Amino acid sequence: MKISKEIVSGFKQWFARYIYQFIDGYPDLKENIGLKADHCKKVSEEMVGLAQYLQLNEQEVLLAETIGLFHDVGRFKQYVKFQTFSDDKSQNHAELAIEVFNENNLLKDLSEEEIDIIHQSILNHNKAEMKYDQNERVNFFSQMIRDADKLDIWRLITEYYMVKGQDAEKENKTLELELPDNDRISEEVYRSVMNRQVVLKESMQTLNDFKLLQIGWVFDLNFNYSVKRLYEKKYLYKIFDALPDNEKMNQINSVVDEYFRISLQDTSV
Numbered sequence: 001m002k003i004s005k006e007i008v009s010g011f012k013q014w015f016a017r018y019i020y021q022f023i024d025g026y027p028d029l030k031e032n033i034g035l036k037a038d039h040c041k042k043v044s045e046e047m048v049g050l051a052q053y054l055q056l057n058e059q060e061v062l063l064a065e066t067i068g069l070f071h072d073v074g075r076f077k078q079y080v081k082f083q084t085f086s087d088d089k090s091q092n093h094a095e096l097a098i099e100v101f102n103e104n105n106l107l108k109d110l111s112e113e114e115i116d117i118i119h120q121s122i123l124n125h126n127k128a129e130m131k132y133d134q135n136e137r138v139n140f141f142s143q144m145i146r147d148a149d150k151l152d153i154w155r156l157i158t159e160y161y162m163v164k165g166q167d168a169e170k171e172n173k174t175l176e177l178e179l180p181d182n183d184r185i186s187e188e189v190y191r192s193v194m195n196r197q198v199v200l201k202e203s204m205q206t207l208n209d210f211k212l213l214q215i216g217w218v219f220d221l222n223f224n225y226s227v228k229r230l231y232e233k234k235y236l237y238k239i240f241d242a243l244p245d246n247e248k249m250n251q252i253n254s255v256v257d258e259y260f261r262i263s264l265q266d267t268s269v
Helices: 005-025 027-053 058-070 075-082 093-104 112-125 136-166 187-194 207-220 224-233 235-241 247-263
Strands: none
Touching (some): 005 075, 005 093, 027 058, 058 136, 112 136, 187 247
């Protein structure tokens, strides 16, 4: 069987029930569980927007929507067991997602190719560098989910930085990966962004490093649509507002400005 509107509707109903059991069973953790549930839904919407922009057919749009909905479904088991969203301190949440699929026989109505695309795209979405597959459709949907995920994480964290900036009591150490919040910026992280390279998680030592990692994601976007959407939402400049005002930040800001200037002149996808 191939994916259909009815199947995707069933996925959404299952997801709502699945999330409820965590919120009901772990009321002290419900804030961050709710944040991740909302993130999954919004990434699914981002996937639909990107798929429509790319003029995919109906089944491909539904497949993209499903990958978006389920890309972080492993986060809930991760969080209630370890009370962290740091894979390094717990388990790889993409691999946990595959466990959830298998435990619930969730994808049983889909074709083998669709199941493989969903599995591999989700396993690819949180890697520092994408693992390319022989199947070009796997690569394509992996690129899509990597972009859509970043777009909504930028939304989520810029909203958080703004709220925290107005009220320090709104601090959420889980979202900050328990990193120390001081003025320090690691030299390795600074050099990576200046060289238009993605920052490796192993290089992060402070919350400022994490913010620069988030800024550096711009160099890993796969579609012109995503660059335009990021620029229009001004997410990166909102992150700069939450960073120290110094010469290093001015230099990084100039690199980002130049990247946008060149990328937005490119009309290719």
